[in-house]
Structures are given as structure tokens and as C-alpha cells.
Amino acid sequence: MKIVIIGAGRIAWHLSKRLKSKGLPVAQIISRTAEHAEALAESLHVPWSDFPADLLPDADWVIIAVRDDAIEAVAEAFAPYANNALVTHTSGGTAGAVLAPHFQRYGVFYPLQSFSLEHTPIWSKIPFCVDAQSEEDVLLLKKIAKTIGNLVYRVNDEQRSLLHVAAVFANNFANRCFAIAEKILEEKDLPFELLHPLMEETLAKALQDSPARMQTGPAMRGDAETVRRHLNLLANNPEWREIYRELSENINPDLKV
Numbered sequence: 240m241k242i243v244i245i246g247a248g249r250i251a252w253h254l255s256k257r258l259k260s261k262g263l264p265v266a267q268i269i270s271r272t273a274e275h276a277e278a279l280a281e282s283l284h285v286p287w288s289d290f291p292a293d294l295l296p297d298a299d300w301v302i303i304a305v306r307d308d309a310i311e312a313v314a315e316a317f318a319p320y321a322n323n324a325l326v327t328h329t330s331g332g333t334a335g336a337v338l339a340p341h342f343q344r345y346g347v348f349y350p351l352q353s354f355s356l357e358h359t360p361i362w363s364k365i366p367f368c369v370d371a372q373s374e375e376d377v378l379l380l381k382k383i384a385k386t387i388g389n390l391v392y393r394v395n396d397e398q399r400s401l402l403h404v405a406a407v408f409a410n411n412f413a414n415r416c417f418a419i420a421e422k423i424l425e426e427k428d429l430p431f432e433l434l435h436p437l438m439e440e441t442l443a444k445a446l447q448d449s450p451a452r453m454q455t456g457p458a459m460r461g462d463a464e465t466v467r468r469h470l471n472l473l474a475n476n477p478e479w480r481e482i483y484r485e486l487s488e489n490i491n492p493d494l495k496v
């Protein structure tokens with residue numbers, strides 16, 4: 240199987256290494272910035288290019304791993320050279336259908352995890368959300384996902400777009416709340432480690448049961464006086480105050496503060 244990766248960012252690096260380590264070697268790297276393509280390709284000992292026309296004519300699977308906003312333009316640029324390859328992107332927030340006008344065989348291969356170059360992914364814990372326009376290609380993508388990971392789900396465009404929204408709440412927004420908590424402690428010379436056990440407990444409980452059932456805190460209890468006091472303590476930071484108020488009212492719509 241000849242696999243080509245378009246892009247040389249975080250996903251391209253991690254995915255290409257994992258595929259190779261599982262006996263699914265990537266045959267070519269193509270990326271917009273020549274040095275980026277070269278660096279990744281050299282580490283894999285494969286050819287590289289920064290021109291769509293250089294795409295291997297007998298590629299079986301082309302993975303578009305570029306910034307979400309660039310996927311459509313990249314698809315258009317590679318369309319004349321893809322022949323009968325299966326072409327997938329790796330984006331949670333982009334419909335697979337954006338590839339439909341350009342390729343006969345297309346789909347999505349979305350690993351639902353936050354990747355950074357500094358951290359080695361734990362592949363057995365990464366859910367792969369796959370979909371393709373043909374059943375045959377869905378089976379192929381599922382098989383590959385099972386080879387490099389463990390958790391595989393078929394998720395269509397509509398489901399994946401909302402899954403991505405949910406992931407923003409569970410990951411990005413939760414992390415923003417951690418960052419605000421860290422800043423609040425910093426202002427009073429307190430170490431963030433003070434909150435680590437609480438954060439761990441919160442996550443452990445949310446994983447064990449429905450987080451809605453696990454909700455605690457002054458808003459949940461209806462302790463309006465405590466909530467008012469907290470809002471006053473945040474008077475110097477109207478943005479955090481607003482987040483606190485919105486979330487408290489969302490947790491308990493009957494709360495009057």
C-alpha cells in the first residue's frame with residue numbers, strides 16, 4: 240500500500256511515524272513549505288516534494304493533514320493527480336463532503352486527540368473517527384485505524400461536526416477554566432498544585448458517571464450568597480466574572496444572583 244501524506248505538521252509527523260512502525264510505511268511527503276516536507280521525509284527516509292504534480296501516480300491512500308482552512312484548496316490542487324487513490328483529511332471540524340467534488344474515493348480519518356510535537360501519543364487510547372463515501376473504503380479505514388490504534392468509530396459528517404463542538408467544551412474550555420484558576424491563585428501567591436487533587440477527582444468522577452450527575456459547587460447547591468461573594472471578589476476582572484456568572488446560571492437556572 241502506498242501512502243502519501245500532504246502536510247508536515249503535528250498530525251503528519253505523528254501519524255507517519257505510527258503508520259511506519261506498524262508496517263504501513265508512508266511512501267512520500269508533500270508539503271507547502273519545502274523545508275518542512277524535507278525534514279519529515281528525511282526522518283522517514285522517503286521522497287518529498289512541495290509540488291502537487293509530484294504526487295505518486297500509484298498512491299493508494301492520500302492523507303491531507305493540513306490546516307482546516309486550507310483543506311479545500313489543497314484538495315483542488317491535488318485533484319488532477321490523485322487518480323484512483325482514496326483521499327482523506329484528518330479534520331474533526333471539516334466535512335468529508337468538501338472532498339467530494341475533487342475525488343472519486345474520499346473520506347475522513349480523524350484521530351480525536353490533541354497532538355503536540357513534544358508529547359508521544361498513547362495510540363491505544365485515541366479514538367479514530369472514520370468515514371468514507373463507499374462501504375469498502377470505510378472497512379479499509381477501520382482496518383488501518385485498528386492496526387495503529389484500538390478505538391475505532393464510524394462517524395458521519397453531521398455527527399463529527401457536533402463531536403468537534405463537544406470536544407471544544409471538554410478540552411479547550413475546561414482547560415481555559417484551569418488556566419483562569421491558575422491565574423487567580425498566582426495573584427495570591429498560591430501554587431496551582433493546590434488544585435491538582437481536585438482536578439483529578441473531577442475528571443475521575445466525570446469518567447465514571449455522567450458529569451451532569453457529578454456536578455457540585457455553590458451554584459448547584461443554590462448557595463446564592465456564596466456565588467454573590469465570589470462575583471464581588473472577581474470585580475477587578477469583569478471577563479472572568481462574566482464567565483463565572485454564565486456558568487453558575489447554566490448549572491442552576493433557578494439561581495438568582
Ligand SMILES: NC(=O)c1ccc[n+]([C@@H]2O[C@H](COP(=O)([O-])OP(=O)(O)OC[C@H]3O[C@@H](n4cnc5c(N)ncnc54)[C@H](OP(=O)(O)O)[C@@H]3O)[C@@H](O)[C@H]2O)c1
Nearest residue numbers: 246247248249250270271272275304305306309330353354
Ligand atoms: N493537532 C491536533 O491536535 C489535531 C488533532 C486532530 C486532528 N487535527 C487536524 O489535522 C490537520 C492538521 O493539523 P496539525 O495540527 O497537524 O496542523 P499544524 O501542525 O499546524 O500543521 C499545519 C500544516 O498545514 C499546512 N498548511 C497550512 N496552510 C496551508 C496552505 N494554505 N496550503 C497548504 N498547506 C498548508 C502546513 O504546511 P507547511 O508546514 O508545509 O507550511 C502544515 O504542514 C487539521 O485538519 C487539524 O484539524 C489536528
